[in-house]
Amino acid sequence: MTYSLMLNTSVVNGTPVPIQNITGLATGWRRWTDWLGGYDVGEFTVYADPFTLLTYFETWLRLDVTELIGGLVLWNGEIRKMDFIQGNMPKSVDFNECYNRVRCSYGTGGDFTAYATNDYSISKFGRRSETLFESCDTQTDAEEERDYFLKKHGWPPLIAARDMRQGSQPAHLKVYVMGYKYSINDKPSPSIAVSDSIATALTTAIGDAYYVSVRSIGANTNAIVDDNDKERGWDFIERLLKMSDSSSNLFHGWIDENRKFTYKAVDLTPTYYVREGRVYTDSGTSMEIQSRWLAPGIYRDMDSLLTGANRGGLLQDRNDFLVERISVDQAGNLGFSSGDAYDFMTILRANASGGGGGGGGDSNKPSKWRWKYMTDAQKEWWLGGRIGPAPDY
Numbered sequence: 001m002t003y004s005l006m007l008n009t010s011v012v013n014g015t016p017v018p019i020q021n022i023t024g025l026a027t028g029w030r031r032w033t034d035w036l037g038g039y040d041v042g043e044f045t046v047y048a049d050p051f052t053l054l055t056y057f058e059t060w061l062r063l064d065v066t067e068l069i070g071g072l073v074l075w076n077g078e079i080r081k082m083d084f085i086q087g088n089m090p091k092s093v094d095f096n097e098c099y100n101r102v103r104c105s106y107g108t109g110g111d112f113t114a115y116a117t118n119d120y121s122i123s124k125f126g127r128r129s130e131t132l133f134e135s136c137d138t139q140t141d142a143e144e145e146r147d148y149f150l151k152k153h154g155w156p157p158l159i160a161a162r163d164m165r166q167g168s169q170p171a172h173l174k175v176y177v178m179g180y181k182y183s184i185n186d187k188p189s190p191s192i193a194v195s196d197s198i199a200t201a202l203t204t205a206i207g208d209a210y211y212v213s214v215r216s217i218g219a220n221t222n223a224i225v226d227d228n229d230k231e232r233g234w235d236f237i238e239r240l241l242k243m244s245d246s247s248s249n250l251f252h253g254w255i256d257e258n259r260k261f262t263y264k265a266v267d268l269t270p271t272y273y274v275r276e277g278r279v280y281t282d283s284g285t286s287m288e289i290q291s292r293w294l295a296p297g298i299y300r301d302m303d304s305l306l307t308g309a310n311r312g313g314l315l316q317d318r319n320d321f322l323v324e325r326i327s328v329d330q331a332g333n334l335g336f337s338s339g340d341a342y343d344f345m346t347i348l349r350a351n352a353s354g355g356g357g358g359g360g361g362d363s364n365k366p367s368k369w370r371w372k373y374m375t376d377a378q379k380e381w382w383l384g385g386r387i388g389p390a391p392d393y
Contacts, residue, residue, distance in 0.1 A: 003074065003292060005029055005044075008064035011078065011183075011211045011259070012126040016064035028330055031067065031075050031177070035296040035324040036241050037234070038254030039075050039179030042067075046173040050086045053173045057084040061095055061156060062125050065177045067292075073257035074292050078183070081176040083161045085169065090161030096182070098156040099130035102149055106134075106142035113142045118154030125156065126210065129187040180259045181234050184209045189236035195223045198240050199263070202253070205237050206261045215260035220245045250314060250322075252297075268316050270300040272323075279334075291334035299323045299336075 005023045008016035023029075031042030042065065046056060060079050067075040081094040100121035103113050112131065132149060136142035190208040192201045198220040206214050222245050231239075241253040241263070249265040256262070272294065273280045279294060281287045283302065299321050306318040315322065327335040 003067050003069050006066045006068060007060075008066060010062045010064060010126070011180075012062060012124075016066075019063070022065075026175070029067075030327060030329040031077075033075065033295055033326045035252065035254075035322070036238055037179065037181035038256050038295075039077055039181070040325075041179070042075065042077055042177035044175050044177075046175065047170060048173075050171045053084060053086065053171055056173055056175075057082055057091075057093065060175065061093060069292065076257060076259075077177040077179045079175055080178045080182065083174040085161070085174065086171040092159050092161040093156050094159070095125060095128070095156050096185075097153060097159070098125065098128050099149070099153040100125070100155070101127050101129040102132065102146050102154075103130075104132040104134055104136060104142040104146040104149075106136040106139055111139070113139060113146050116143075116146050116150050118150060121155045127186065131188060179255065180212055181237075181255050183211050184233035184237060185235060186210060187233055189231050189233045192224065192226045194226050196226075197221045197223055198243060198245075202237060202240055202261075202263055205233055205240075209233060212255055212259045212261055215262045216264070217261075218251075218264035220251065220263075220265075222246060248314075266298075268298060268314070268320075270317075270320055271295075271297040272299045273302050274299055275302040291328050291332050294326055294328075294334065294336075296323050296326055296336075 003023070004021055005026050007019045007022045009019060010016065025046055025048075026044035027047060029042065029044040032040040034040040046053060048056075060082065063079050065077055065079060066073055080096055082092065084091045084093075098121065100118040101115050102117075103115045105112050115129070130149070130153075132142075132145060134142065134145050136145055184205075187208070187210065189205055192204060196204070199217050201224055203214060203217050206212060206217075220243075222243065224240070224243075237253070241251065244251065245265070250268065251263065252266045253261065253263040271281075272289065273283050273285065275285050278285075279289050279291075279299070281289060283300070285302070298315060300317060301319040301321065304319045308318055310316055310318050310320065321338050323336045323338055325337045329335075
């Protein structure tokens, strides 16, 4: 079945409702899902006339994006960053750089100023809070520092994008969609009582989030200390998700449709079985799962020559892998990785497949698509699936 990509109103205005179907507009749609937190990052490019792109650039920030098949949600996030490429000076807007509710510390006694706010920014984009820990002596000094920071960041700042482009390139908009786990970082983590259990701390932290709520949180009685004062909400939660309990269980925490958070210990029996490049729900390979329905989890390689139980590792079999990151592109092509292998293997594949062409027999002119000679823009284009015109050599 063919997926559809819907653009919806922002969570800032309540439960998102559809605005328009952007499946045909969103060229090169690709999205990632992580073991830690679920829906992670998605991206697509829009090609249109500059004035249309400018309208999108000025109105799409924080709009909801949902991928569906047959009305069922496969992936969900919000637009938090966009690059507008037109002319020679690309422009970028990033809600992660916006702080419209700010206070500042001062003195040596742990004192803070009152919060200062940009109310128009809050009404349009939602609240994003920040506490500054600066070396301010007096309250007056701290208030001045707070107000200066608010002027710089109270409205999502317009910044220069990463590199200069040639004006001859077609105008386009690069759109970055982020899962709602990142919205939890829009405020600092709440205070956690000393010796609270991990499960209780997660309940408190999720309960404090603006747009994410609890679906279910399983038991984990291991206790933590309150050392999260300067951490943002999701950063704190992500750290807890990496911890175990008294029985060395593997825990999984994620946010999925309707921005609901689930946390539980997981069975180490594989969820997915891979044979001949296809993924199945059982070792008998009776039911294949299409790539868009896959999630991070425990996968078993059924084609491996290895045999036997895992010799000392967490998982049961030598052919079992905890796949921590899943990517699916516009065509449904699947990529997955465990740990830090993703970045290394992606670069390795780009090196291996990018060695030909462009040299013209001139040993003093490097090949156009040889990795070590590619510009940052070319590498980004290559890793992004080679969507749209290639950056100039």
